Amino acid sequence: MTPIVEYLEQDMLPEDKNEVRRVKAQSARFTIIRDFGKFWNIKLNFSTPRYPQENGQAESSNKTIMNNIKKCLEKAKGRWTDKLPGVLWSYRTTTRTSMGETPFSLAYGMESVIPTESEVTTARYELTTDEVNWENMCHELDTIDERRDKALLRISAYQRSIARHYNKNIRTRTFKVGDWVLQRVFQNTKDAGAGKLAPTWEGPYLITKVVGHGAYKL
Incomplete structure (x- = not known):
């Protein structure tokens, strides 16, 4: 959604030509929906909800x-x-x-x-x-x-x-301040247009604080 929102609000397009065509085509559909919402006084909020379990x-x-x-x-x-x-x-x-x-x-x-x-x-x-x-x-x-x-x-x-x-076979592993770790790339954090060839991990990141219960500040 990010490149589409940028094109609608700031008139910014990505560098990839294929991505430009896709963004323009999707933006045309959103423009129709936005105009329909304005006519009926409906407010549209662009968001990227993510629920892995669902x-x-x-x-x-x-x-x-x-x-x-x-x-x-x-x-x-x-x-x-x-x-x-x-x-x-x-x-x-x-x-x-x-x-x-x-x-x-x-x-x-x-x-x-x-x-x-x-x-x-x-x-x-x-x-x-x-x-x-x-x-x-x-x-x-x-x-x-x-x-x-x-x-x-x-x-x-x-x-x-x-x-x-x-x-039953999982071994609990903890980290401490100063360790270097990789962070999993989720759907809402990966680069737009990366496709299936996008990396699944990003980093490395340095742990600066142990928050607790398996949570760390990177």
């Missing part, structure tokens, strides 16, 4: 969805749009090990009825009535908060068990 969770979900699509397509890779709705449906209606619930049930308070149940005789579909179904739906909606709280407790316990498994 980004990692999104990548994990996308990886699962992509693997399932690959299994359905085999060699016909161009038909992924036809298989995507079914893969997403199966992903949202499959019980997660971490929480013991399906994403669908946590969102709507009840388990989904798959299309197959309307064709193949099942007890849940055949032995129910509209009145019983309505009562069950009301009951599930009344207890959905408790269901979500239980899922949250299961997730916390699952995360702790995973952390214990991965941290």
Whole structure:
């Protein structure tokens, strides 16, 4: 966002020609959004929020969805749009090990009825009535908060068990004043336009003060 903001506010462009084209194209879109915001008295704030846990969770979900699509397509890779709705449906209606619930049930308070149940005789579909179904739906909606709280407790316990498994071989290392260290480069601190070839570490930095709890002043 930094080069785009500099171009919009200070009319400054990067030296790379490819980067200039990208900045101008994105700036044109932001100009339309900014004008729309001014018309409706909406204030736009340019920021770069970063939440590694959320980004990692999104990548994990996308990886699962992509693997399932690959299994359905085999060699016909161009038909992924036809298989995507079914893969997403199966992903949202499959019980997660971490929480013991399906994403669908946590969102709507009840388990989904798959299309197959309307064709193949099942007890849940055949032995129910509209009145019983309505009562069950009301009951599930009344207890959905408790269901979500239980899922949250299961997730916390699952995360702790995973952390214990991965941290059992970790050796704690501390630094002292005068040590030289490298600092990890994150998405919001790396140079704009560096791409995937950008360095993952920067420095070295000299530790000047031990703040405590694994925090140091460089």
